Amino acid sequence: xxxxIYINGIGIVSAQEEDLFSEGFASxxxxxxxxxxxxxxxDFIKPMALRRMSKAIKMGITSxxxxxxxxxxxxxxxxxxxxxxxxxxxxxxxxxxMLDQNEKLLTPTSFIQSTHNTIGGQIALNLGCKNYNVxxxxxxxxLETALLDAQMQFDEDPFLNSILVGGVDExxxxxxxxxxLDGQLxxxxxxxxxxxxxxxxxxxxxxxAYFFALSNKRKENTxxxxxxxxxxxxxxxxxxxxxxxAFLETNKLDxxxxxxxxxxxxxxxxxxxxxxxxxxxxxxxxxQLAYKHLVGDFDTASGYAIYLAxxxxxxxxxxxxxxxxxxxxxxxxxxxxxxxxxxxDHSLILLSAF
Amino acid sequence: xxxxxTELKESIIEQLNLEDMDPADISNDEPLFGDGLGLDSIDxxxxxxxxxxxxxxxxxxxxxxxxxxxxxxxxxxxxxxNRTK
Amino acid sequence: xxKGVAVTGMGIFSAIGNNTAANYRSLILGKHGISxxxxxxxxxxxxxxxxxxxxxxxLAEDLNLPENHSFSRAALLGAxxxxxxxxxxxxxxxxxxxxxxxxxxxGMDATETYFKDFTEGKTDNNRFIRAQHPGFTTxxxxxxxxxxxxxxxxxxACSSGANAxxxxxxxxxxxxLKRVIVGGTDCLTKFTLNxxxxxxILSDEQCKPFDESRNGLNLGEGAAYLVLEGEEELNGKPVLxxxxxxxxANDAFHQTASSENxxxxxxxxxxxxxxxxxSSKKIDYINAHGTATRNNxxxxxxxxxxxxxxxxxxxxxxxxxxxxxxxxxxALEAVYSLLSLQNQQVFSNLNFSDPMQSSGFIxxxxxxxxxxxYVLSNSFGFGGNCTSxxxxxxxx
Numbered sequence: 066x067x068x069x070i071y072i073n074g075i076g077i078v079s080a081q082e083e084d085l086f087s088e089g090f091a092s093x094x095x096x097x098x099x100x101x102x103x104x105x106x107x108d109f110i111k112p113m114a115l116r117r118m119s120k121a122i123k124m125g126i127t128s129x130x131x132x133x134x135x136x137x138x139x140x141x142x143x144x145x146x147x148x149x150x151x152x153x154x155x156x157x158x159x160x161x162x163m164l165d166q167n168e169k170l171l172t173p174t175s176f177i178q179s180t181h182n183t184i185g186g187q188i189a190l191n192l193g194c195k196n197y198n199v200x201x202x203x204x205x206x207x208l209e210t211a212l213l214d215a216q217m218q219f220d221e222d223p224f225l226n227s228i229l230v231g232g233v234d235e236x237x238x239x240x241x242x243x244x245x246l247d248g249q250l251x252x253x254x255x256x257x258x259x260x261x262x263x264x265x266x267x268x269x270x271x272x273x274a275y276f277f278a279l280s281n282k283r284k285e286n287t288x289x290x291x292x293x294x295x296x297x298x299x300x301x302x303x304x305x306x307x308x309x310x311a312f313l314e315t316n317k318l319d320x321x322x323x324x325x326x327x328x329x330x331x332x333x334x335x336x337x338x339x340x341x342x343x344x345x346x347x348x349x350x351x352x353q354l355a356y357k358h359l360v361g362d363f364d365t366a367s368g369y370a371i372y373l374a375x376x377x378x379x380x381x382x383x384x385x386x387x388x389x390x391x392x393x394x395x396x397x398x399x400x401x402x403x404x405x406x407x408x409x410d411h412s413l414i415l416l417s418a419f
Numbered sequence: 420x421x422x423x424x425t426e427l428k429e430s431i432i433e434q435l436n437l438e439d440m441d442p443a444d445i446s447n448d449e450p451l452f453g454d455g456l457g458l459d460s461i462d463x464x465x466x467x468x469x470x471x472x473x474x475x476x477x478x479x480x481x482x483x484x485x486x487x488x489x490x491x492x493x494x495x496x497x498x499x500x501n502r503t504k
Numbered sequence: 505x506x507k508g509v510a511v512t513g514m515g516i517f518s519a520i521g522n523n524t525a526a527n528y529r530s531l532i533l534g535k536h537g538i539s540x541x542x543x544x545x546x547x548x549x550x551x552x553x554x555x556x557x558x559x560x561x562x563l564a565e566d567l568n569l570p571e572n573h574s575f576s577r578a579a580l581l582g583a584x585x586x587x588x589x590x591x592x593x594x595x596x597x598x599x600x601x602x603x604x605x606x607x608x609x610x611g612m613d614a615t616e617t618y619f620k621d622f623t624e625g626k627t628d629n630n631r632f633i634r635a636q637h638p639g640f641t642t643x644x645x646x647x648x649x650x651x652x653x654x655x656x657x658x659x660x661a662c663s664s665g666a667n668a669x670x671x672x673x674x675x676x677x678x679x680x681l682k683r684v685i686v687g688g689t690d691c692l693t694k695f696t697l698n699x700x701x702x703x704x705i706l707s708d709e710q711c712k713p714f715d716e717s718r719n720g721l722n723l724g725e726g727a728a729y730l731v732l733e734g735e736e737e738l739n740g741k742p743v744l745x746x747x748x749x750x751x752x753a754n755d756a757f758h759q760t761a762s763s764e765n766x767x768x769x770x771x772x773x774x775x776x777x778x779x780x781x782x783s784s785k786k787i788d789y790i791n792a793h794g795t796a797t798r799n800n801x802x803x804x805x806x807x808x809x810x811x812x813x814x815x816x817x818x819x820x821x822x823x824x825x826x827x828x829x830x831x832x833x834x835a836l837e838a839v840y841s842l843l844s845l846q847n848q849q850v851f852s853n854l855n856f857s858d859p860m861q862s863s864g865f866i867x868x869x870x871x872x873x874x875x876x877x878y879v880l881s882n883s884f885g886f887g888g889n890c891t892s893x894x895x896x897x898x899x900x
Contacts, residue, residue, distance in 0.1 A: 113457050116436040144754070150637055151659070160619055163698050168547045172434075172468045174461055176699035177759050177886065180608060181638060181659035186887025189754040195771055198754040198889055199667055202610075202659040204639040210656045214671065217678055240615075240636055243622045247630040298646060298655035364637070409643065410655075460761060464704060481704045 068219045071419065072288040072375050074138070074278030076131025076231075078104060078124040079360050079369055080257075080271045086376055089384050091359055094257040097250045097269040098241055099361060110191070117174050118187070119154040121235035124274035125184040126191050129229055133192075135286070136278030141229040143197035144188055145214050147207030149364020151181030151200075153237035161239075184233050205329075205406035208232030208275070208365045209414065212294045219281050231276030232365025241270065249407075251332070260332040260358035261389070268331035271361030275368025277375075283419060288375030289400075292316055292415040300411050305339055306347045309403070312413050324394045325352045325377065327370045327387075329404030331362040336408050343403065344389070352394035354387040367404045371414060374400040378418040423495045434469055435462050447491045455490075463488055475503030506781050508746030508896050509673040510738055513731030515588025516839045517581050518826045519554035519724055523588050528843050531851045532871055536825045538710050538722050544692045551706050553692055554724025554827025556581065567648070574631040576611030579644040581727040582689035586645055589685060593731040594741070602654035602681040604672050605642040605729075606664025606688030608831040610657075611635025612695045641689065654681060659831065661885030662793075663752075664688050665728070666834025666893055670750040672732050682737050687729030687835035696830065697723055703760065705797045711828075713794035713821035714801050714867050716858040721795040724827020728835035730842075745842040748878070749782070749894030751775025760886050761799050766807030768890035769793075769882065773811045776880065776892040786878050787817050787894070789850045791837045792867075793882040794821020795828050800884065805863040818874070820853035820867045834883035834891065841879040841895045848876050 077083070078101050081092055092102065101124065106115060109127040118126075125146070133141065150156075159175040177183070182200040189198050197218065201210040208231070215228045244250045244267075251267040260269055279291070295312050313320060326348045328340040344353055360369045377383055377397050402414040428442035431451075435458065449455045452463070463484040470476040470487075476498065478484060487497045516523065519537025520530035530537065538552045543559060563580040564573055575583070582605065590597065614635040621629060634640045642657040654675075658667045665688025672686030690696075700706050700723060707720035732747070753775060755768025762768065777784055793804055808816060822840050829836055840851060853867035877897050884890045 112439060116438060117461075149639065153636070156636070159699065160616060160695060163694060164616070164620060168694065168698050170468055170472050171698055171702040172465045173699070173702040174465060176695075176702055177461065179695075179699070180661045180886050182661055182885070182887040182889055183759070185660075186754070186759065186889065189756045189888055190759070193756050195754050195756050195767065197752045198660075198887075199658060199671075199752065200660050200887075200889075201656060202607075202638040203642065203656045204637055206656070207639070217674055217680070220678065221674065239619075239623055243630075243633045246622060246625065246627050247633045249633075296654055296656070297652070298643070299652040410639070459758075461759065464702065467704070468702075 068281045070216060070219055070279050070281060070291045071283050072277050072291060073280045073284050074132040074136030075288060075372055075375055076128035076276045077274065077372050078128050079273040081359050085384050086380060086382060089386060091258060091386050095254060097254050098236055099271050100236060101272050119152050119178060119235065121152045121233050122178065122184055122187050124235065125231065125233040126188055128274040128276040129188045129231060132276040132278040133229060136280065138227045138278055140192050140194045141227045142225045143218055143228045144185055144194055145211040145228060145230045146185035146200045147211040147232040147365055148181055148184060148200065148202055149204050149207050149234050151202065152178050152183050153235055153240045155179040157237045157240050203410060205364050205404060205410040206296045206412045208368050209294055209296050209412040212291065212414065213296060215279055216294060226280060228279045229276060230279055231274065232368040233274040234363045234365045235272045236270065244270065258358050261330055261355055263332040264334050266333055266335050268333045268362045270363050272363060273360060273366065273369065275365065275372055277371065287419065289378040289416045290419045292417050295413040297411045299409060302338060302342065305342050309343065309347060309413065316415055318399065320347045323348065323351055323399050323401045325354060325397045325400045327354045327356065327374060327400060327402045329357060329367060330355045331357045339405055350392060352392045353389040354383065355389050356387060367402060367412065370402045374402060374416045378416060421495065423498065424491055427491055427494055430469060430473065434465050445491060450490060451488050474498050476501045506748055508748030509676045509732050510743045511730050511745050511747065511842060512733050512741055512743060513589040513593025514744060514839050514842060515585040516728040516836060517556065517584045518726035518829065518836055519556055520825050522584065524839060530825065531840065534852055534854065536854055538827060541692065544694065546694050546697055548697060548701060550708050551697065551701065552710060552722050554722055554829065555692055556725055575644050576635050576641045577613045577691035578607055578610060578689040579641045581691060581725065582645045583648050585687065585727040585729045586649060586685055589729045589731050597649050597651055599653055600682040601651055602675065602684035603646050603651045604656050604658065604668040604684060604686045605645065606658045606668040606831040606835065607638045607641055608659060608661050608664055608690050609693055609696055610638035610641040612693045613691055616693060616695050660889040661887055662830050662833055663883040663885040663889045663891040664831035666883035666891040667752060669730060669747065669834065669838055669893060670752060670891060673747045673750060676732050676734050683731065683733050685729050685731055687727065688832040689727035690725060690830040690832045692723060692725040707796065710855050711796035711824050712855040713796040713823055713853055714860060714865060715856050716860050718796045718798065718801060721797050721823065722827040724829040726826060726829040726832045726836050728832060728839045730838060743898040745845045745898055746896045747893060748896040749776040749780025751779065752891045755888035755890060757888060762803035762884065764803065764806065766803035768888050769804055769807035769884055770810045772890040772892040773807065773880065776894050780894040782878065784812050785815055787880045788876040789844055789879045790817060790819035791841050791879060791881040792819050792821045793884045794823055796823060802860065802862055804882065805860060805865050809863065816865065818850045818868045818872065820851055822851055824854035837881045838893060841881045844879050845876055845895055845897045849873055
């Protein structure tokens with residue numbers, strides 16, 4: 066770890082309003098698949114371009130632009146995108162037409178926009194950004210791989226100023242609902258805010274876009290510093306405490322230095338033991354937070370945790386709806402985000418106040 | 420203006436998702452691409468499928484589209500001369 | 505000039521052979537793998553493809569997979585190529601081994617097969633529901649080899665494999681990994697065949713890269729992987745070649761088409777030369793992207809003109825051998841670039857007869873022997889994603 070990396074701008078589109086921090090108000094959903102609260106995309110994208118964009122592209126461009134504007138960056142030095150399933154809506158559309166029309170009379174628009182790099186490519190096109198551009202699609206570590214790449218870029222090139230990193234996933238009518246068939250989603254509709262009280266299999270899902278304007282220079286309105294990111298495909302459940310201790314050690318930290326832990330608990334009783342293990346052992350005396358009862362679980366949902374961490378570190382406030390325990394954190398300094406999905410694709414993100 | 424002209428405008432608006440437009444907003448001799456309506460090469464491919472689906476005209480070379488999709492007038496004339504349905 | 509990251513193993517599976525030796529044989533004999541589809545079920549039998557004529561069942565059997573496995577075809581092909589690469593590099597996979605794979609559609613073959621069943625609520629094949637994730641295909645391969653640490657997938661359409669190699673090389677350089685398996689895999693699917701067909705860029709004959717009368721590409725399938733290792737891991741083991749340069753840029757011009765002057769391609773090559781620390785005069789052979797679409801080949805030659813001006817080195821596209829294998833293309837062509845360095849040969853550009861009027865460029869059309877120290881390999885994709893890699897002969 067060489068250069069410091071700061072989050073100087075955040076843009077999000079999610080199932081929650083942004084006033085969570087000011088009002089503490091949370092939107093409630095009664096279906097296991099729920100959509101984002103859409104901003105007015107026309108404020109960000111020209112109508113002629115907007116007309117054929119699926120939601121993932123609209124959410125991606127919009128949140129990217131909000132993040133860049135806040136960080137006062139016109140064209141970033143790199144655009145790195147994470148998405149688990151990319152443009153599902155267009156994939157589904159082309160696939161259905163192909164199957165229904167027996168491979169005849171197919172139009173190309175939905176095919177073109179079905180590729181996973183469409184979002185990153187469209188952001189580049191919209192900004193006229195010819196720089197480094199990559200899309201990672203590794204399930205629940207898609208966004209984390211993008212962050213890791215950004216971290217390496219800053220280390221490799223001291224002349225680099227800014228990198229736009231983000232994660233996007235959308236719901237589609239059919240492909241998303243297939244998750245009911247293999248136990249990924251809960252079999253009975255629940256109220257999202259009750260997710261963490263559930264003792265059943267599966268989770269709830271939504272969609273969203275989270276973009277972060279990163280820079281090696283601090284600004285007045287900087288949110289936080291990204292200290293480190295770590296990704297691991299498989300961890301035996303009994304090794305989770307050791308793994309995290311080893312990660313903290315490479316960052317010269319003790320578990321006691323972590324004052325706030327953001328856990329990716331998703332109410333799936335088959336896999337939440339990874340988190341419970343940490344809650345009971347390593348981080349027993351740490352403020353523990355969760356967020357998937359607000360925005361659902363999907364491959365890039367951890368972007369919401371980064372958004373929360375950034376705002377907590379900047380404001381010093383923790384909305385009570387996030388809290389899993391009563392331990393107070395007066396002035397949060399180090400926040401660790403831990404996430405996994407179906408016991409695979411584990412990630413750790415360490416953020417600090419500066 | 421013939422029925423074909425209006426029909427074409429309606430299907431173009433639908434096929435290309437020109438949500439805010441009315442058939443009346445497209446004039447018959449206005450260029451469809453570039454400075455006129457502002458369509459692009461992806462739209463051209465969509466229009467090629469439209470020709471085949473609605474009028475039974477099959478183009479094999481996308482370059483042919485350039486000469487046909489000049490304006491609504493031009494398209495209508497081409498369809499009148501070549502339609503098989 | 506920099507020394508570059510060592511390649512100690514490579515494996516490949518394509519329409520011209522199921523391992524490196526077989527691919528090499530086809531390349532030097534000029535034997536292409538383009539045919540009418542037999543395994544892919546499609547109504548478009550008139551569109552030739554670079555298909556591997558081995559069924560999923562037989563691939564799974566060779567890999568000793570249980571009957572209820574959930575490997576997509578891309579995962580099956582990938583596992584074969586990884587196996588060859590790892591065997592050649594002769595080490596055991598340990599907890600400092602990473603895996604980075606490029607794929608464009610991943611398990612779309614499974615998704616398109618079971619989509620209607622899933623829509624009707626049938627659960628018989630629900631183990632394939634997650635195949636829609638590109639990362640699912642990657643994880644199947646990782647699982648097969650017991651890779652548990654850093655596992656990632658890149659999906660930048662037709663430059664995915666090249667970007668996976670680039671990330672791997674960067675991670676070795678940064679000391680983040682000691683060893684990493686990098687490359688890409690994609691299989692033929694109805695989805696991609698119909699998609700490219702709807703764009704009207706598939707040829708109904710064998711593709712003719714860089715020819716004036718080129719009229720589109722042939723889709724192909726395949727997988728290829730390299731093993732990259734850090735210097736301190738080598739312990740005198742044979743090095744097949746080195747990755748000395750890489751560059752990634754975005755054309756930012758159009759969703760699918762390349763800009764007329766090949767800006768993204770130009771920038772990617774320029775960056776690759778810069779990281780390699782060499783001038784363009786040092787390049788002895790270019791394995792071009794050369795898909796044989798009107799648009800790609802003209803944009804790529806414009807970019808080549810801008811980089812090399814009057815000193816254009818020997819170049820060829822090997823897509824007429826394999827078809828365009830999408831995410832795997834950059835990885836397949838990395839293996840061909842390394843074979844070119846090892847054997848000091850330039851592979852031929854099949855089906856060429858007339859130079860393009862716009863450039864007058866003439867690719868190498870017969871196998872050519874010559875001293876080769878540096879090979880440049882190009883991979884460009886939808887979404888403007890352009891990546892160039894530079895391979896260097898070891899020890900020079």
